[in-house]
Amino acid sequence: MSSALSPSAWLRGSRRPSWLSDPKVLRTEVLGGLVVALALIPEAISFSIIAGVDPAVGLFASFTMAVTIALVGGRPAMISAATGAVALVIAPLNRDHGFGHLIAAVILAGVFQIVLGALGVAKLMRFVPRSVMVGFVNSLAILIFMAQVPEMTDVPWPVYPLIAAGLAMMVFFPRLTTVVPAPLVSIVILTVITVAAGIAVPTVGDKGDLPSSLPVPGLPDVPFTLDTLTTVAPYAFAMALVGLMESLMTAKLVDDITDTRSSKTRESVGQGVANIVTGFFGGMGGCAMIGQTMINVRVSGARTRLSTFLAGAFLMVLCIVFGPVVSDIPMAALVAVMVMVSVATFDWHSIAPRTLRRMPVGETVVMLVTVVCVVATHNLAIGVVVGSVAAMVVFARRVARLAEVTAVTDPDGRTVVYRVTGELFFASSNELVGQFSYATDPDRVVIDLSAAHIWDASSVAALDAVETKYAQRGKTVEIVGLNEPSARIHRTLSGELTGS
Numbered sequence: 004m005s006s007a008l009s010p011s012a013w014l015r016g017s018r019r020p021s022w023l024s025d026p027k028v029l030r031t032e033v034l035g036g037l038v039v040a041l042a043l044i045p046e047a048i049s050f051s052i053i054a055g056v057d058p059a060v061g062l063f064a065s066f067t068m069a070v071t072i073a074l075v076g077g078r079p080a081m082i083s084a085a086t087g088a089v090a091l092v093i094a095p096l097n098r099d100h101g102f103g104h105l106i107a108a109v110i111l112a113g114v115f116q117i118v119l120g121a122l123g124v125a126k127l128m129r130f131v132p133r134s135v136m137v138g139f140v141n142s143l144a145i146l147i148f149m150a151q152v153p154e155m156t157d158v159p160w161p162v163y164p165l166i167a168a169g170l171a172m173m174v175f176f177p178r179l180t181t182v183v184p185a186p187l188v189s190i191v192i193l194t195v196i197t198v199a200a201g202i203a204v205p206t207v208g209d210k211g212d213l214p215s216s217l218p219v220p221g222l223p224d225v226p227f228t229l230d231t232l233t234t235v236a237p238y239a240f241a242m243a244l245v246g247l248m249e250s251l252m253t254a255k256l257v258d259d260i261t262d263t264r265s266s267k268t269r270e271s272v273g274q275g276v277a278n279i280v281t282g283f284f285g286g287m288g289g290c291a292m293i294g295q296t297m298i299n300v301r302v303s304g305a306r307t308r309l310s311t312f313l314a315g316a317f318l319m320v321l322c323i324v325f326g327p328v329v330s331d332i333p334m335a336a337l338v339a340v341m342v343m344v345s346v347a348t349f350d351w352h353s354i355a356p357r358t359l360r361r362m363p364v365g366e367t368v369v370m371l372v373t374v375v376c377v378v379a380t381h382n383l384a385i386g387v388v389v390g391s392v393a394a395m396v397v398f399a400r401r402v403a404r405l406a407e408v409t410a411v412t413d414p415d416g417r418t419v420v421y422r423v424t425g426e427l428f429f430a431s432s433n434e435l436v437g438q439f440s441y442a443t444d445p446d447r448v449v450i451d452l453s454a455a456h457i458w459d460a461s462s463v464a465a466l467d468a469v470e471t472k473y474a475q476r477g478k479t480v481e482i483v484g485l486n487e488p489s490a491r492i493h494r495t496l497s498g499e500l501t502g503s
Contacts, residue, residue, distance in 0.1 A: 031304050035314075039298055040316075043062075043065050044207055050090040053090040064288060068083040071277040073308045076273035080300050080307060083291050086246075086292055092245055093105050105287065107225050109282035109286070109287065111236065113280075116272070126268075135394055142383065150341070204335055207331075252387060294348075365401065370390075374386070376390065406425030406427060427458060428461065431462075446477070448479065449480075
């Protein structure tokens with residue numbers, strides 16, 4: 004991995020980016036970044052309102068996050084900006100302690116993310132099963148759609164035909180040409196129609212004032228004391244965890260869509276660097292923005308860091324230079340784009356009757372638990388954690404049932420051999436003790452574990468309990484067939500777990 008900040012290093016993460024030699028790729032990346040920038044404006048303003056800060060704070064955060072992550076992030080084409088999840092975490096801090104503490108928390112959250120990334124937190128993504136990932140994607144699609152519902156209720160009637168027209172253009176325009184992204188065409192045409200015809204509908208300008216100048220770096224206006232640190236640290240740590248969870252899940256989703264791999268450790272550290280930069284420029288912080296990432300990757304077809312960088316750069320250009328024009332964009336046009344994104348994001352195959360009939364019930368339950376938790380809490384991180392725990396429970400129950408005990412008594416009646424088959428861990432070993440006939444068995448008992456594996460201390464404790472019960476009746480127990488890892492853990496812990 005090169006650390007040089009030449010175009011061939013930071014805009015692609017490789018020796019020579021494809022957009023330098025292929026005009027078609029360059030056009031795709033530029034137009035993709037422009038579409039994302041347009042979609043970022045109302046979202047950033049809305050998240051600023053949730054956090055209780057000026058709209059410019061969210062827009063500045065989206066600008067600095069996107070530009071910085073394009074340089075230091077691990078997943079090309081992924082969009083990072085101000086997000087609702089981060090806004091919900093830091094809103095109480097801003098309300099109770101003020102804007103200066105919010106900025107301090109953003110910077111500290113970035114430090115936490117760098118530390119967590121260096122410690123290898125990204126490796127935990129290996130433990131997120133496919134059913135949770137499907138639930139994550141489906142709940143994401145639902146949340147994107149639900150976020151558009153307020154823009155479709157209690158609005159003038161022309162909003163509805165404008166949304167329908169926008170959707171129709173995005174469905175049929177790609178059949179004519181894919182040179183220009185359909186969402187951009189839809190936004191431009193609907194804006195021209197509403198302005199030329201003087202149609203009174205909600206616009207981007209109704210969401211809040213756009214900034215008129217670039218952000219200026221500075222330190223947070225807080226006393227640099229231990230009391231300040233203890234106040235902001237819990238919020239900063241929560242923000243760091245939520246941001247990393249959403250960013251890593253989004254990176255994994257983009258990996259799957261593009262059939263490429265990305266460095267999750269670099270992404271974790273990059274998110275931290277981006278939040279530190281954002282904090283020093285007075286932004287509210289953020290993380291990967293899943294809806295806008297889907298616009299960039301799935302709808303626009305962008306694949307490189309250039310689109311991410313330009314999304315942030317275009318955002319500021321649109322706000323500062325073309326503010327009056329951008330303010331006239333009807334919200335209906337952006338709602339249509341996001342509705343199309345939600346439809347494209349949802350994994351419809353996962354709920355097809357044929358799929359549900361073939362899928363194990365436990366897998367479907369885990370997916371539904373993930374979806375319900377995310378939709379109920381509006382927090383993707385909570386849903387992923389709960390879904391992963393549910394998947395572990397389902398897996399433990401399934402594996403526990405595979406542990407079986409069968410007994411064979413020698414013809415002479417003096418020895419009984421118990422053959423244990425399966426995985427022995429806390430879920431399966433708890434029932435192991437009850438599988439033996441202590442009172443009626445002969446004086447010599449052999450427990451054959453050649454077809455089993457001991458995974459934890461619970462299994463060793465269960466075997467100790469079996470030996471103790473036989474010993475109380477004057478009978479001897481011999482354990483045979485242990486593989487090397489099982490023998491090692493049994494040799495280390497046997498007789499050491501009872502405290503006697």
